[in-house]
Amino acid sequence: MIIxxxxxxxKAGNGGEGSFSSMKYSARRVIGGxxxxxxxxxxxxxxxxxxxxxxxxxxxxxxxxENGEKGKEFNKKGKHGQSLFVPVPKGTQIVDLEGNLIIDLxxxxxxxxxxxxxxxxxxxxxxxxxxxAQPGEEKEVILYYCIPNDVAIAGFANTGKTSLxxxxxxxxxxxxxxxxxxxxxxxxxxEIEFRKFTIMDTPxxxxxxxxxxxxxxxxxxxxxSKIILxxxxxxxxxxxxxxxxxxxxxxxxxLLTSGKKIxxxxxxxxxxxxxxxxxxxxxxxxxxxxxxxxxxKKKIIKALKExxxxxxxxxx
Numbered sequence: 001m002i003i004x005x006x007x008x009x010x011k012a013g014n015g016g017e018g019s020f021s022s023m024k025y026s027a028r029r030v031i032g033g034x035x036x037x038x039x040x041x042x043x044x045x046x047x048x049x050x051x052x053x054x055x056x057x058x059x060x061x062x063x064x065x066e067n068g069e070k071g072k073e074f075n076k077k078g079k080h081g082q083s084l085f086v087p088v089p090k091g092t093q094i095v096d097l098e099g100n101l102i103i104d105l106x107x108x109x110x111x112x113x114x115x116x117x118x119x120x121x122x123x124x125x126x127x128x129x130x131x132x133a134q135p136g137e138e139k140e141v142i143l144y145y146c147i148p149n150d151v152a153i154a155g156f157a158n159t160g161k162t163s164l165x166x167x168x169x170x171x172x173x174x175x176x177x178x179x180x181x182x183x184x185x186x187x188x189x190x191e192i193e194f195r196k197f198t199i200m201d202t203p204x205x206x207x208x209x210x211x212x213x214x215x216x217x218x219x220x221x222x223x224x225s226k227i228i229l230x231x232x233x234x235x236x237x238x239x240x241x242x243x244x245x246x247x248x249x250x251x252x253x254x255l256l257t258s259g260k261k262i263x264x265x266x267x268x269x270x271x272x273x274x275x276x277x278x279x280x281x282x283x284x285x286x287x288x289x290x291x292x293x294x295x296x297k298k299k300i301i302k303a304l305k306e307x308x309x310x311x312x313x314x315x316x
Contacts, residue, residue: 012136013040040117
């Protein structure tokens, strides 16, 4: 099971206090006087390629950076506190407790200073007073992990989604004739015509749930998808199934389907007579005899290129 939501507390280090010590004066210079403290360590979030969800935060929910060292006599400065780097998976959103997005960490090696260390206290070297150090910043936030993917596969139970995922990616995840084989989202990289992208398979969408946000919570991972493959294996009612699928996804969050390319796939067509079915607007596919698989790959690549082109035009 993917851990994709945790509440975490971060605290930067406090600044070290400045030293207040006696001073002696000679004809040439001041002897003595306290040195400045060290700055408190920062807390920095950094995207790590070695994490694929937030499970490590189940073991630890509190992160505190090192305090700055107190200043010493004879104007000796205290050491700065060491900054604390906290690794997070690519695709992590940082949200405050009111639900406001702070930052979306969706780039390789991206860093974000979430809590700044406190400034150092000033010692009394060459003056008759010292200045206090400042505490480090602290924040309690929610981390949401949203799987980075380009193409997502969605459908009701036992429609052959995982078989399609395996066929497209060359993987071999469990497949069975009974529903709900896929318990959690799985994803894998793929390269077609020198274009690299990521495909994600999702658990079956549940119909008419009492709590859609609990029972279909995985739908949040469609947030980053550029293309959604809706899959049905019902030749008699696939149109109504596609409508029901879109309704369930939109009920969870309207933004999950807004502005995205959607392909409608009728799966397991090796078992039906396609001559008696109106397939207008639907792509027939079969993972048994590979019907439609190569056509689907070409359409995905064409759509991704078009999406990339529009994104580049908008950025100019």
